[in-house]
Amino acid sequence: MRIFSKTLSNPRRLLFCLCAGLLLSWFTLKGTGLHANLDLLCQLHRILSTEADLLSQHNSTGTNSHLSHLKDVKLPRILYTKSDVFNPQRTDVLTVTPWLAPIVWHGTFNRHILNTQFHQIDVRVGLTVFAIKKYTRFLNTFIESAEKFFMVGHKVNYYVFTDRVNEIPNFTFAKGRRLVVLEVPAYERWQDVTMRRMEMIRDFSIKRFVKEVDYLACVDVDMVFLDEVGVEILSNVFGALHPGFFEKSRNEFTYERRPQSSAYIPVELGDFYFAGGYFGGVIEEVIKLTNYCHNAMMADKQQNIEALWQDESYLNRYFLSHKPTKILSPEYIWNNYYGSPAVVKTKRFLGIDKIYDEVRF
Template sequence: MYSSTILSYRRTDVLMVTPWFAPIVWDGTYNIDILNAQFHQRNVRVGLTVFAIKKYTVFLQRFIETAEKFFMVGHKVNYYVFTDRPNDIGNISLPEGRKVVILEVPSYKRWQEVSMRRMEMIRDYSQQRFIHEVDFLVCVDVDMRFSDEVGVEILGDVFGTLHPGFYAASRDRFTYERRKQSTAYIPPDEGDFYYAGGYFGGTVPEVYKLTNYCHNEMLTDKRNGIEAIWHDESYLNKYFLYHKPTKILSPEYLWDNGYAVPQFLKRRRFVAVPKNHNEIRNKRALNDSPKSRGKFHR
């Protein structure tokens, strides 16, 4: 489906294909009209999952408003909102074929626990509900806003997104889990890219496999008293090391405006919303000063 697109659209300033021949999606590397026609013909349905837990509900309205302008425009979309505060979310009226689905879930004391439990919840709902309602799942963070077009060019069997802080970094700078005791451990001489935990997806069966793997590995570590350095992101990177994504999204699809904008970054499609991390998380988080780093800075 995508081979002809890759052959027809090339850029010489960025890496377009991985060593295992998975396309890396950048502006100018695809024809959206051709892709839209193909996906419309298949009557594709897309699910977009976000977690609005505790005070993170404050980001939801802007998230959906900007998604309605830029995300999968013209296609059927279910916004799956996992929240412990369903009463904080009012009725959101959307056009035909697009709707908000509220999924009430427990709250957790630590934000790290919320982050880690996402994999379990997406896994469970993929098997129980999503498989019957949508064809693809896109799993992202809610403290973001869409600022440019994000369409069916991102969809594939299973995709990951290049972390905006490491897209140009050498492997030795990747913040993989380096403790051998952890199931998320990646040896220093292994690793292709560093993927962001806040943007992945694929077909529902493939997302189920990914989240099931990550959740089970987390449980093993928890039994051994270990918590991976970057929580669910660490396990995601381990999964993609040995289960290669069939498509990779460039940093256009996940950006923080706190970074200097490189010349080759033609579009910023999905960007972090500035915030005070400690206030939103309602407790002090170690090594997390909002003055010294943005959402993705380390």
Template sequence: MAFLEGFQRSRRFFLIGGFMVAFFCSLSWYAVKDRKWDPSIQHSCEEYWFRINGQKENRLQRMLYPKPETLKPPRTDVLTVSPWLAPIVWEGSFNTEILNNQFRQKGWRVGLTTFAIKKYIRFLKPFIETAEKFFMVGLPVNYYVFTDQASNVTDLNIIVGTGRQIIILEVPSYERWQDVTMRRMQMISDVCQQRFASEVDYLVCVDVDMRFQDHVGVEILSDVFGTLHPAFFVKGRDKFTYERRPESQAYIPEDEGDFYYAGGYFGGKVEEVYKLTNHCHHAMLTDKANNIEAIWHDESYLNSYFLYNKKPTKILSPEYLWNEMDGTAFYLRKIRFIALQKNMAEVRT
């Protein structure tokens, strides 16, 4: 009997509950049956989504350009992607108009760092003047000049365009040129925290004894990028001049290595450049404590960092760093940044 009574009570409960649900559903339908869908409801939902997930994405401007052909890659004569899927940037592998359009929408800022220390100050004026013609044209750029001769930089009276400025960062000089080049990692690392992080989004770190002679734009930018050394990019790893002493923090065995990167051209987002330069600086300090100086100084530590972290996330072809002594080659459709001819012994003395 108790079982039957419990069953009847449960039955009454479900019947009453079902009636109430049906009643409220009918009221809701009656309230909205004559209403039309209001598109603003969708817009307000989208606006809420972007408020909680970052800035609203804007459509790119309309652009006309040839359709990419899936079975006809623009370059088949060169490697265009690394084994870890980092793009290798060659002329013909990107569309400048599309990239500039994306970049401007983000409102990103670029910093270009270089070191004009001791006699290397003589290269600063042609370096910046050619950068004004070819580097990130039409975009805001901060030129960060590390120098031990601030007054001489001012006396050069270099004129830059609207939205671009020269910022002088005074640093000490060093007796040996090897110490100058190795200290670059420490100096960049320090200033990343002090000011770069609040002033720019990307850093491009290059040597001053160079000149720009063709377009260098936002196609180079990535989380962290490196540049193929023009003297080694077609050679086997056994020819790479890595640091081969196991005692060094820059050591790379002869059976390892993907590419040989130039120490005079790297960059990326400020936080990634800080990680790179800070790592290399502390690796140098460890070696110095053990009386070790890597064969190619900061370049040796850069190569070790890139290899064992499977970076960079983008690789620049030798178009972006060339030397006239290497002549030309069929795979170079453009030479964008080139070393100046000089007496190395005289400049470094």
């Protein structure tokens, strides 16, 4: 009885007895001699004994196992249609680049699955906008629409760069979301503001953002969210296809074509034309991107060169040699000026109609 009690109190010993019993039963049924299989039983006993000894040593010394930091992950039960390799969701558009970066279109992902994955790591997302001078008028619509559609259910920091702190209205935010107002100088020309934002994003990423968020998305403020924009955009470094050029050929792209410029891209090169108003990634990659673009601008300024489309030109040059790991379709930065092509199933982020000469300075 004492031996039986000890066996029950030791799960590994009990497991050995059960395995031994099963093996003996199998030997009997198969007519196999027990003496010919004692080595198998001994090997099983050694494995279980060794594991028990290691566990005992761990408990007695208090030493942490190399697996002790792992936690059980409990996933909610999500029912969804099985993917069919012979029936892709979209066949009317390119969904992956030659360097295997996904291109995110409506119908190519399941947001419920993605949300579950990103909730496991408790992701924190930063969203930067520049509300300089008259552009503060767009902030109210931007923030209110973002609260409805941007990263719903996730932690978000809205980083607002502005020269008019007193004009920033008060907002009510969902739990885990907040507004951070960053006072910066205004420049005389709007072109200087759009170029200098690379420097500002870089500097604040180094000294602040890297401590507060995991990913950063950098967008224009004169926009409104009309549909969900979630964790499907997140990647190491991402950009968005310009709505005016995603259907055009390479030689029609408005790259900087002057060889003297640091943003120069010859006519025989280029993958896509990316919009300057939408890029991002993990903080470390955003620092690399913005630092490259800022330094290239400063090098051109020394030669009295300003790239054709300011920061957008340098962004496209960066993506030529540093391929983005994910590309967002034009759904994510649409403008009604380009109509409603059939491939654009939804307009998630839309430019606000305005008179540029009235708001620019």
